Amino acid sequence: MLPDFNRLKVFYHVYRLLSIAGAAGQLHLTPSAVSQHIQKLEDELKTPLFTRLPRRLVATPSSDRLFAILQPFVVGLEQGLQEIQSARSQPRGLLRLGAPVAFGETVLPRYMALYRKQHPEVRFHLELGHPSVLLPAVLQGKLDFAFADFFSGSDLDTAENRGLSSRPMVEETLILACSASYYRDRIGEEDLPRVFYEATFIAYDPFAPALRAWMKHHFNISRIKPDIVLSVESVRTVITAIENHLGLGIVPAHLVTPALDQGSIIRIESGRRPIINHIAVVQLANKIPTITEKSFIGHVEKMWRAESGKTP
Amino acid sequence: MLPDFNRLKVFYHVYRLLSIAGAAGQLHLTPSAVSQHIQKLEDELKTPLFTRLPRRLVATPSSDRLFAILQPFVVGLEQGLQEIQSARSQPRGLLRLGAPVAFGETVLPRYMALYRKQHPEVRFHLELGHPSVLLPAVLQGKLDFAFADFFSGSDLDTAENRGLSSRPMVEETLILACSASYYRDRIGEEDLPRVFYEATFIAYDPFAPALRAWMKHHFNISRIKPDIVLSVESVRTVITAIENHLGLGIVPAHLVTPALDQGSIIRIESGRRPIINHIAVVQLANKIPTITEKSFIGHVEKMWRAESGKTP
DNA sequence: GGGGATGGATAAGTAAAATTAATCTATTTT
DNA sequence: AAAATAGATTAATTTTACTTATCCATCCCC
Numbered sequence: 001m002l003p004d005f006n007r008l009k010v011f012y013h014v015y016r017l018l019s020i021a022g023a024a025g026q027l028h029l030t031p032s033a034v035s036q037h038i039q040k041l042e043d044e045l046k047t048p049l050f051t052r053l054p055r056r057l058v059a060t061p062s063s064d065r066l067f068a069i070l071q072p073f074v075v076g077l078e079q080g081l082q083e084i085q086s087a088r089s090q091p092r093g094l095l096r097l098g099a100p101v102a103f104g105e106t107v108l109p110r111y112m113a114l115y116r117k118q119h120p121e122v123r124f125h126l127e128l129g130h131p132s133v134l135l136p137a138v139l140q141g142k143l144d145f146a147f148a149d150f151f152s153g154s155d156l157d158t159a160e161n162r163g164l165s166s167r168p169m170v171e172e173t174l175i176l177a178c179s180a181s182y183y184r185d186r187i188g189e190e191d192l193p194r195v196f197y198e199a200t201f202i203a204y205d206p207f208a209p210a211l212r213a214w215m216k217h218h219f220n221i222s223r224i225k226p227d228i229v230l231s232v233e234s235v236r237t238v239i240t241a242i243e244n245h246l247g248l249g250i251v252p253a254h255l256v257t258p259a260l261d262q263g264s265i266i267r268i269e270s271g272r273r274p275i276i277n278h279i280a281v282v283q284l285a286n287k288i289p290t291i292t293e294k295s296f297i298g299h300v301e302k303m304w305r306a307e308s309g310k311t312p
Numbered sequence: 313m314l315p316d317f318n319r320l321k322v323f324y325h326v327y328r329l330l331s332i333a334g335a336a337g338q339l340h341l342t343p344s345a346v347s348q349h350i351q352k353l354e355d356e357l358k359t360p361l362f363t364r365l366p367r368r369l370v371a372t373p374s375s376d377r378l379f380a381i382l383q384p385f386v387v388g389l390e391q392g393l394q395e396i397q398s399a400r401s402q403p404r405g406l407l408r409l410g411a412p413v414a415f416g417e418t419v420l421p422r423y424m425a426l427y428r429k430q431h432p433e434v435r436f437h438l439e440l441g442h443p444s445v446l447l448p449a450v451l452q453g454k455l456d457f458a459f460a461d462f463f464s465g466s467d468l469d470t471a472e473n474r475g476l477s478s479r480p481m482v483e484e485t486l487i488l489a490c491s492a493s494y495y496r497d498r499i500g501e502e503d504l505p506r507v508f509y510e511a512t513f514i515a516y517d518p519f520a521p522a523l524r525a526w527m528k529h530h531f532n533i534s535r536i537k538p539d540i541v542l543s544v545e546s547v548r549t550v551i552t553a554i555e556n557h558l559g560l561g562i563v564p565a566h567l568v569t570p571a572l573d574q575g576s577i578i579r580i581e582s583g584r585r586p587i588i589n590h591i592a593v594v595q596l597a598n599k600i601p602t603i604t605e606k607s608f609i610g611h612v613e614k615m616w617r618a619e620s621g622k623t624p
Numbered sequence: 625g626g627g628g629a630t631g632g633a634t635a636a637g638t639a640a641a642a643t644t645a646a647t648c649t650a651t652t653t654t
Numbered sequence: 655a656a657a658a659t660a661g662a663t664t665a666a667t668t669t670t671a672c673t674t675a676t677c678c679a680t681c682c683c684c
Contacts, residue, residue, distance in 0.1 A: 002321060002386065002389065002390070003393070004318065005317030005318045005320060005321040006316065006317045006318045008317060008389075009314060009317040019631080019632095020631070020632060020633095021630085021631060021632075029672075029673090030672070030673055030674080031631075031632065031633090032632090032633080032634085032672080032673070032674085032675095033671075033672050033673075034632095035632065035633060035634090036633090036634095036671085036672085037671095039633090045393065045396060045397075046397070046400065047396055047397075047399075047400060048599075048600045051453070051596045051598050051599040051600075052598050052632075052633095053451075053475045053596065053598065054475065054631085054632095054679070054680050054681080055630070055631050055632080055679085055680060055681065056631085057632090058451075058452065058453035058596060058599075059453050060453075060599070060602070061399075061405060061406065061408075061456065061602060061604075062396045062399065062602075065392055065395065065396055065405070066392065066393075066396065068392075069385070069388050069389055069392040072385075073381070073384075073385040073388075074314065076381050076385075077314065077320075077381055078314070080377055080378065080380075080381040081315070081357065081378075083377065084357060084359055084374045084377055084378065085357075085358070085359075087359075087373075087374065088358065088359060093373060093377070094373065096373075139365075139370070140370065141363070141370035141371050141372075144373065163365045163366065284363045284365065284370060286363050286364050286365065287360075287363040287370075287372070288360045288363075290372070290373060290374075292373075331661085332661070332662060332663090333660085333661060333662080341642075341643090342642070342643060342644080343661075343662065343663085344642080344643070344644085344645095344662090344663075344664085345641085345642050345643075346662095347662060347663060347664090348641090348642085348663090348664095351663090364662075364663095366649070366650050366651075366661085366662095367649090367650065367651070367660065367661055367662085368661090369662090625684105626683105626684095627682105627683095627684095628681105628682085628683085628684105629680100629681080629682075629683100630679100630680085630681075630682090631678105631679090631680085631681100632677105632678090632679085632680105633676105633677080633678080633679100634675105634676080634677075634678095635674105635675085635676080635677095636673105636674090636675085636676100637672105637673080637674075637675095638671105638672080638673070638674090639670105639671085639672070639673085640669100640670080640671070640672080641668100641669080641670060641671070641672105642667105642668080642669070642670075643666100643667080643668070643669080644665105644666080644667075644668090645664100645665085645666080645667095646663105646664080646665080646666095647662100647663080647664070647665095648661100648662085648663075648664095649660100649661090649662090649663105650659100650660090650661090651658100651659075651660075651661100652657100652658080652659070652660090653656100653657080653658070653659085654655100654656090654657080654658090
């Protein structure tokens, strides 16, 4: 069993000064209290720590051994506490965060690089994946927070995810798109809702909930059975598939902006407002965010607004 | 200023278990007390350490950092305390001792080697020198104890050496000796006290207190002015000088036993009992000796008795 | 040397712990 | 759904630890 730690603290000061009165001063205690502490520590360890000479203490071998253990700890502790303190006023340290694969692979590294120019003492650990794996990680304290989209049916209000809170952060416009050549060959001037019954699709899930939601929103079609020629849980793969003329797919607009601009990818539109995928920041509900977290989340928000301003 | 160490101890247990109640059990405290400790620690460090979820705690980054400091310390402390404990029941660790040069150069290393066969966990630091340097070292706790001879006028009861206690340990017979060839040329069958007025001497001090004491004891001569051809504070040098026929010198018998046996060095004798040099163990008067000290001192005593039994 | 000063230990009063008991919330059980 | 359980916290009393005061020894200085 571990001894009383405060007695070790008292011992540390007494050993350094070889003086009860001196240690008492440093500890803001009375010599009496310090004397009692040392006596009880000697009792507990059943070994004398100091030989009492007139007006002087001499350390014993046990004492030397004990101090050798305490010395590096105290040094490390003072340092560590200072770092913890400084992390309250300025961002620093390791930030552990999670993000959807596409978001984490593309925009986040760029934001991180920019952020580190202002705060070089911040390091990142980024975990890519689904909310279904990221949220439990947040819940267990393995991640400080996670970006997550709740589009594809993930829900915060399940039993397992109790205790989490989310805040909308960035909004990505979801568009239905295909390659220019696919558009020319299969869509063209055809009647818009009709063509979907003949077209091929790339989806994220065999049941294609995102695609169905898009159809319902834009054309109020709910009972369509889209011809899904590829389903894959990867935005990048869907984009590549679109580029290779496999068919129509739902993608975040900001990931294909250049291709849209140069016309190699075509966006299918209806008159209605586009579907927005909200990416939210998820963290523990009761958690007091650190300055590092607040600062980086703010940075991401600002960056995103600046960039989506350029590509509306 | 360092924080309350007991709160750190409490934190250590809470972090490991992520449970107030669990930590309370390990610490033999109530959950209430543990909860109060953590709250006050968070207050003192001005940083939250745990995020409270229903029936569960989640560590914060500050918490991780703090634990990373505590973890190696606690491991080292448990180990160290066990070693300190085991040093109470069996000899172990570093023994720092002092000894007169001759004694430390010749017999002590042999005794140490033998001792370590029984107690391989004991290591030694040996400081050679005069009581005038060894005793202050003992007084300052730099040596656990010292062997010292009080023959040459060193005294325990001076102001500086207050606080020390000595215990007679080994006795060495001091003899007056010269080389066989010197004996043949300069002593021979001459009248014993008379010859000293003509002879040459090797001494440890220009005033030769040892030599004078020997004369007084054996022949009751007190006002002789011996012809000192070499004075040197080194027993080995005196022996070498004797071997090289420089004259007569006082040496411990046990250091020249082989030479005496084979007749290359001759011992001058009177009818009286030989002068005995008491080598004493000096340590702090109030000090409780460790088992290692007691054990090694006992070993030296035993060895010495065994060896001096062979050479009476 | 004697009187003051210094440093540590001890004995009896006060402040700060820990405990007990009660409260609150969420979860599991029936 | 109500009851029971588990875990953390809050409010009260008890126990522990700290302080003040006193004592004892040594050291220092005139």
